[in-house]
Amino acid sequence: MSQQGTWADDVVENQPLITTNEDGTKTVITYRINEKGQKIKVTQIVKEIIVKESVNKEVAKRKQWAKFGEEKNAAPGPDYRTTQVGEEVHLRLGTAWKTAEKEAEEKKAEESMLSANTRAITCRYCKGQHFSSKCPFKDSLASLEPDPMDESSEAGAAALASPSAPGKYVPRHLRNGGISASGESSRERDDSSTLKIANLNEMVDEDMLRNQLLYPFGPLVRVNVVRNRETGRSRGLAFAQFASESSAQRALDALDGKGFHSLILQVGWSKPKKPQQQ
Structure with missing residues (x-):
């Protein structure tokens, strides 16, 4: 008649078996039950590596200071419940950082000046922030732009024809719609010479x-x-x-x-x- 194991036997079996090897590594043997209910043996080889970090003597001394107040008898190191870590500041030795800061300031000033000049420039065709001579839509929009000379001629003719504004001065080149006595428009300049x-x-x-x-x-x-x-x-x-x-x-x-x-x-x-x- 077989005896049923107790929970104490399971605890003993679940404890890992650790052995030290000649090369300084350790072999850890454990047992576990997989999803199918089978007992599996797991063997791990562990190598311990000790990393030594050198710090400044003054920093090491400050870590040994005794804490006081609410932090008295607390573990070494900052407690994030009572201590807030500030912004990390990198120490830059030498004079090269001055040149880098100066170049950064000059670049920032150039960008601000460029942006100010760009905002001041407006294309008369598409209202974009570039010169009118460089507008990509110049050929297509130039024909749609109203001619200011035509508008001024129409305004002059309307002013002469309007009886509601008697005595109003009209420039000579706008009288009769800008047409001279010879029938030629004042916009046509004599370029014969x-x-x-x-x-x-x-x-x-x-x-x-x-x-x-x-x-x-x-x-x-x-x-x-x-x-x-x-x-x-x-x-x-x-x-x-x-x-x-x-x-x-x-x-x-x-x-x-x-x-x-x-x-x-x-x-x-x-x-x-x-x-x-x-």
Whole structure:
């Protein structure tokens, strides 16, 4: 007749059997019951490694200080119920951190300046934060933009036709809807005596064109050098309007192909001339 084991036998059997090996490791043997009710023997080899950490002597002394108050006779180390650990501060030795902080401040200042400039720029086509000349929708939206000259002409015509505003001054170029007595709009400028001067040196400005290049051919109405809107530098192109077409013709004949400040000028009419009918 077999005897049934007691709970004390189970406790004894569940205790691990630990043996020390020659290489310093330990063998731990335990028994457990798996899901099928079978007894399984588990053998583990454990190697103990002692890690020594060197700390500053003053830090070690502070850890040995006797606690007082509510922490009297408490275990070494901070008790998170009564002690709050502050922010960890890294010690940076040397002078390299000054350069890093200075570079970080300069970068932050550049970003703030860039953001301020970006907010100040607004495209007149799509209202985006970029220059109108760089708008990707410039070609498609330019045709939809109302012409301010047309609006001003309509406003001038409406002001003249309105009887409710007698005596109101209307600028001369807006009278009769901006149409002159000859039937031409005031927006159409007479460019029959205007020359286009290309391949200019970047150092040439309006005064140099007036005083060094164009003055022998007759009086000038205006001289404009085309410049880059962002950099302000000359784009090598200028327009000069003379008081008469004959003066402009003399300048064209004399200056086209002539050297000026190490470059060969290309002079022509700002608008192509219509061939004369014979």
